[in-house]
Amino acid sequence: QLQLQESGPGLVKPSETLxxxxxxxxxxxSSSSYYWGWIRQPPGKGLEWxxxxxxxxxxxxxxxxxxRVTISVDTSKNQFSLKLSSVTAADTAxxxxxxxxxxxxxxxxxxxxxxxxxx
Amino acid sequence: xxxLTQDPAVSVALGQTVRITxxxxxxxSYYASWYQQKPGQAPVLVIYGKNNRPSGIPxxxxxxxxxxxxxxxxxxxxxxDEADYxxxxxxxxxxxxxxxxxxxxxxxx
Numbered sequence: 001q002l003q004l005q006e007s008g009p010g011l012v013k014p015s016e017t018l019x020x021x022x023x024x025x026x027x028x029x030s031s032s033s034y035y036w037g038w039i040r041q042p043p044g045k046g047l048e049w050x051x052x053x054x055x056x057x058x059x060x061x062x063x064x065x066x067x068r069v070t071i072s073v074d075t076s077k078n079q080f081s082l083k084l085s086s087v088t089a090a091d092t093a094x095x096x097x098x099x100x101x102x103x104x105x106x107x108x109x110x111x112x113x114x115x116x117x118x119x
Numbered sequence: 120x121x122x123l124t125q126d127p128a129v130s131v132a133l134g135q136t137v138r139i140t141x142x143x144x145x146x147x148s149y150y151a152s153w154y155q156q157k158p159g160q161a162p163v164l165v166i167y168g169k170n171n172r173p174s175g176i177p178x179x180x181x182x183x184x185x186x187x188x189x190x191x192x193x194x195x196x197x198x199x200d201e202a203d204y205x206x207x208x209x210x211x212x213x214x215x216x217x218x219x220x221x222x223x224x225x226x227x228x
Contacts, residue, residue, distance in 0.1 A: 049217035
């Protein structure tokens, strides 16, 4: 059974870079059938698509975040990562990683990790 | 990028049928997927494609699509169905981008 687990600091200072890693277990991140994505949810608000990566390294980003986002993959560790630079309080959210199909069907999801931006 | 629009809140009497809708230009080209999210939990996929349910999702959940509108129908709503529901699809730009609807809070009365 495929499982995903987010990890990283729960507190980031304003203007710094948020860094999270998603570890995939129970399956290979190098599967040609799937992509790997990041989604976030500010407290009390809806889901926002951040971006995705294919095992080959091809990336796709939300245009509203593109200038600050970098997603990378490490197939040797079965992990993919998110970096979001120049964070502000508006970036405070639960960050989820998930596997998805080319049609953007997300399943399964990680449990999510809360990242708070505060000094 | 595209947008997907959902009603913020919908209510249904216990045992009755409810339809939750999602509108957007991308739905003319791509099917929506639907997710259920309960407080403090990650979203769970309930419907994808034309009308497909993942293993373990009750058959009271079904999906349909017409034009720019996708619908999630719960036939015989149960108390445990009270949750937030989100739709998503590929962006209509063709650039392999994703988009989520704003979510619908379902209350079972």
